Amino acid sequence: MKLNWTPQEEAFRAELRKFLDTVDLGKPPKDKPGRIAWARRWNATLFDNGYAGPGWPEEYGGMALDLRRQVIYHEELTRARVPSHPGTGVGLCGPTIIKYGTPEQRERFLRPMLRSDVVWCQAFSEPGAGSDLQSLTTTARRDGDDYVVNGQKVWNSTADAADMAFALVRTGARDSRQKGISYLLIDMTSPGVTVRPLKDITGGSTFCEIFFDDVRVPVANRIGEENEGWKITRTTLGHERSAGVLTQAAFYRTIVDEIYDLLRERGVTEDSVARDRLAELEVQTRLLQVNAMRILSHIQEYGEPGPIASVSRLINSGFEQRLHEIVLELLGPAGLLDGPDGVQGRRWTYGYLRTRASTIGAGTMEIQRNAVAEQVLGMPFDPAMPPR
Numbered sequence: 001m002k003l004n005w006t007p008q009e010e011a012f013r014a015e016l017r018k019f020l021d022t023v024d025l026g027k028p029p030k031d032k033p034g035r036i037a038w039a040r041r042w043n044a045t046l047f048d049n050g051y052a053g054p055g056w057p058e059e060y061g062g063m064a065l066d067l068r069r070q071v072i073y074h075e076e077l078t079r080a081r082v083p084s085h086p087g088t089g090v091g092l093c094g095p096t097i098i099k100y101g102t103p104e105q106r107e108r109f110l111r112p113m114l115r116s117d118v119v120w121c122q123a124f125s126e127p128g129a130g131s132d133l134q135s136l137t138t139t140a141r142r143d144g145d146d147y148v149v150n151g152q153k154v155w156n157s158t159a160d161a162a163d164m165a166f167a168l169v170r171t172g173a174r175d176s177r178q179k180g181i182s183y184l185l186i187d188m189t190s191p192g193v194t195v196r197p198l199k200d201i202t203g204g205s206t207f208c209e210i211f212f213d214d215v216r217v218p219v220a221n222r223i224g225e226e227n228e229g230w231k232i233t234r235t236t237l238g239h240e241r242s243a244g245v246l247t248q249a250a251f252y253r254t255i256v257d258e259i260y261d262l263l264r265e266r267g268v269t270e271d272s273v274a275r276d277r278l279a280e281l282e283v284q285t286r287l288l289q290v291n292a293m294r295i296l297s298h299i300q301e302y303g304e305p306g307p308i309a310s311v312s313r314l315i316n317s318g319f320e321q322r323l324h325e326i327v328l329e330l331l332g333p334a335g336l337l338d339g340p341d342g343v344q345g346r347r348w349t350y351g352y353l354r355t356r357a358s359t360i361g362a363g364t365m366e367i368q369r370n371a372v373a374e375q376v377l378g379m380p381f382d383p384a385m386p387p388r
């Protein structure tokens with residue numbers, strides 16, 4: 001993405017690029033435990049060199065970068081193709097602890113999380129509570145200085161590699177909905193925790209089920225007050241999420257350029273249907289960039305990302321799916337094959353299957369549309385949901 005970077009910002013980019021170019025990560029291991037260990041090593045290296053947590057405060061090992069530098073940071077890491085943080089702690093739970101944790105909790109949890117010494121998973125969804133998360137039924141009963149947790153979670157990314165979980169549990173009455181939910185940090189090695197990986201459509205297993213059976217969790221591991229977990233779950237750190245949207249625009253620019261090269265090599269680009277599809281891809285990619293710019297200029301002018309941020313998330317998840325559909329259509333059967341006749345080790349088939357989940361995880365497409373209708377367009381609340 002082209003912005004008018006200041007000389008100081010360009011200097012920051014050059015310094016970061018130099019660092020990234022000097023680190024030899026080796027090839028990513030093929031097996032999942034190996035890949036997680038590889039990502040952990042890389043994130044520890046980033047941390048030890050002062051390049052971890054672009055939006056985190058410096059006192060917890062972060063860089064405290066302003067939004068424009070965060071964009072540069074993510075662009076450069078995307079360009080270098082380094083592994084991202086294993087688990088979901090840094091983007092979701094870290095900011096919550098920074099904002100609502102006690103000084104002891106911040107001291108105990110934040111640095112090991114950022115350095116990947118401790119990997120975290122999110123334990124929110126349940127078999128009967130996904131879009132309507134406020135109906136969750138996993139209970140935490142107070143017993144002295146502990147809670148005793150019972151229930152089942154599902155779709156928990158990286159839970160089979162996680163040392164800790166950040167969980168939403170019911171501490172209020174069964175029908176208390178958002179008024180009876182607390183936010184607990186649960187040690188995954190505690191007696192009574194069982195993790196069962198689930199196979200997904202790609203053949204791999206990115207998420208799991210978690211069962212809690214009389215699991216004792218110290219009250220000291222509760223973030224915020226009892227029954228006030230709901231309101232703190234939505235915390236993000238400053239504009240880190242917006243930085244994510246801006247980075248995605250840069251990421252997809254690179255991917256779409258790679259697609260053009262690939263299709264040119266295979267002699268597909270002269271076909272008129274193919275050209276039509278590629279024009280569609282190009283338009284969508286530029287739309288992502290324009291939306292990213294709109295978010296950035298809104299933040300610069302008003303201090304917050306504005307309504308376009310929710311619309312962008314909706315567009316981005318649909319785009320990921322459309323991109324893979326188009327590539328597979330244009331590659332034909334070769335896109336599906338392994339071995340010498342196949343294309344790039346079935347990368348695009350894998351991507352096609354993987355991105356089926358893009359319009360489900362972190363809020364389905366329908367729920368996102370509801371959010372845009374209600375919060376951006378000011379339409380009446382969804383009658384299918386309980387009154388807020």
Ligand SMILES: Cc1cc2nc3c(=O)[nH]c(=O)nc-3n(C[C@H](O)[C@H](O)[C@H](O)COP(=O)(O)OP(=O)(O)OC[C@H]3O[C@@H](n4cnc5c(N)ncnc54)[C@H](O)[C@@H]3O)c2cc1C
Pocket residue numbers: 088121122123124125126127128129130131132154155156157158207357358360361362363364365366367370382384385
């Ligand atoms: C790849 C991936 C990773 C995930 N990682 C995690 C994780 O780490 N931790 C975690 O806790 N969860 C995780 N999830 C779970 C995710 O948050 C839920 O799948 C999601 O919230 C949807 O809930 P659900 O699957 O129960 O579907 P449901 O809520 O049962 O929805 C079923 C269908 O009904 C539609 N629907 C429901 N309510 C409405 C409504 N009011 N209006 C219109 N349509 C509606 C939905 O859009 C959907 O099409 C992950 C999911 C995926 C796909």
